[in-house]
Amino acid sequence: MTKRTRRQLVTGLLFISPWILGFLALTVYPAGASAYYSLTQYNVLGSPHWVGVANYSRLFTADPNFPLSLANTAYLAFVGVPLQLLVGLVAAILLDQKVLKAKGVFRTAYFLPTLMPIVASTVLFIWILNPQYGIVDDLLGLVRLPQPGWFADPTWAKPSVILLSLWGIGTTMVIYLAGLQGINPELYEAADIDGAAWLHKTLHVTIPLVSPVTLFNLVVGLIGAFQVFAPLYLIGGNGTSGSPEGSLLLYALYLYANAFQYLQMGYASAMAWILFVIIMILTVLVMRTSRWWTHYEA
């Protein structure tokens, strides 16, 4: 390294040093501390007490809420996220149609729920899905369809949460919309010349060419799904008990309860690291498999 290069390196490092310090103090140190606490019994108010892997051992062998919360969260991730992608893509395709008038109005209308605070939209859904007085069950009753208990029924509680999440697919939709508008129109023209119908064009041109966008939305969606907290805190009604019958005890909710209500910060740290590993594995899996289903326009 020449003297000049070294000087430039130092200059560069000095310029980004505020960020480096922030990263070290606010990310690296807390993460390191959390890793250490995960090997201790630590109640925030006292000193951590080394217990080795006891927290991890308890999670996998003696805590029925751990697999329950993991299963509940996995349900939302593996059922909810694909549905969000599907609905987001369909909405984007519909809003990208040339024949559609007042596109701006429709796009705004579809995106608007995303802007609503999550607490407000959750409370709204609690009301409209209420089995006693909610409008949805009233309408279902009018056409003599079954009226589920929604959030009150352990069987329907998680699908209801997914329904709530589908209402806020605005961001996914907008990203898809950007992806759709980036597709070369000549590809559609070529398909038209070949006599391809709308469905064929969608399956063989649109979906492959927005697959990079799908990859992004999938990774972001999975990471988000494993960290859902606020709506469930409200819906459960009983704070962190995951009512009804533990069907809404999600991972983040149980982690929060352990950390800040039960004062088991060491245990909660172990949960956080397991969550990190799960998300990391899923992300790597998605990225590794993406080469088979993601297509980049040459």
Add this chain to the structure above:
Amino acid sequence: MLTATSRASRRRLLQAVVVGTLATAIAACQGAPAPAATAQPAANATTAPAKPTAAPATQPTSAPAAATQAPAATAAPVSAEKITIEAWIPWADKPSVAVFQQVIAKFQTATPQYTVHPTWGATEDKTLTAISGGAPPDTFMNWDATYVGTWSQTGAIADITSWMNSNNLARKLTPGALELGRIGAQYFAVPYMTDGYSFMYNQDVFDKAGIKTPPKTMDDVVALDAELTKVDGGKLKQVGYHPLYNGCCSASNLPMWADQMGGKWYDDANKKITADDPGNVAALEWEASFYKAHGVEAMNNFLSGLGKEASPTDPVAVGAILMAIQGEWRTGGAYGVLAANPNFKYGLSAIPIAKDQPQFHDANWATGTAASIPKTAKHGQDALNFIGWLLSLDTQLEMVNGIGNLSATLEGLRAHDQLTLAGMNPYSAYLLQSNEANNVHVWPSIPVSKQYMDALVKAEQLAVAGKQSATDALKSVVQQIQPQLDATLKK
């Protein structure tokens, strides 16, 4: 090529960057700003309601109700200089804050050495942050005492046993209130107001149905529930009794009913969780009978449609639920049924007993608004003088009449004829009766009390829905909580 001038400029720029970076780093290392203790009192705050406490009851109390000595008096300040006591107080609604401000003003007049600086709307989370951050208040108050088990074990709150003894508080406070702050032979919290519970029923509906007397036994509750529950279009419209409805709190009603069957939740001598005690199992089976009678789906749907207490849709005040165990705040205070429906006519009675176990009559539970001193508080001893002032008879009556909770002292309960809020007199008299019968219970003050209650809530839901037997559900609570307790106590 760099000129001498540009090199100098660059050097100055680099120096500026270094200085700026160091300044940022130093600023970041300064620690958090002083906690909200220094904030102005939120006299106009309207957010946090004057709530009752949450956790239900179980452990039988031991200290007999006896003395009627003078209230805990304030002592001379520990130091001669003017002292500001930082007091974090959970109340934030206007009426409660106004009452506390009057109490504080009188305390300051009586003891001019002290200035009490209140911070309203204190919560457990905020207090936890302040203590762990090394900037605790001199005293904090909490709406329930479930923190005592964990916080005392960590050394976060001070042992106030000697102060309690020197003020003879073990004889002045009600046995139930005392239990809330006791860990073994030591005291870590003083409840300065308590809650008591009675059985509330809809007098109008009872009159129309020709029911002359409230239910005396748990069997009577079942029979009246069957008689009064109404179904319309496949949905429950009116329920006699709903075992999972308890008003404001996340806690379960089950311990209260288990008290009527001799249930026990914790064996203090052997440090064992006893959720699967036969009395508890019997009480849970009794609760499940309501779900069997009306259907799981219908009962869960009905529960999810209930409004909030003291709102225009208050389930008791609008006649959706006709019988319920309710705390004293549900009568004439801001969170009472009358606030929701001024025309509501309610009746109060003792909590129904198990037919074949009358020996447990007058069982009640105690929850309470507790005060503690952080171990690292600057003026902890002085703060105790303020708490002592809160326990004097005049102050107790002022708070009871203004806020709508019950007195924590025997003397205060005995003065029930001086209570002005509707409904408080019978509640006070009934809680006094339970205390004098030494039959007031509290939820175990153990380091895992919160997760114990959460596990119980889930087990209760599973059992009433028929997903598990009452025995299995409560056994699973033991299996879940006992290892956590063992691990905590081992340390």
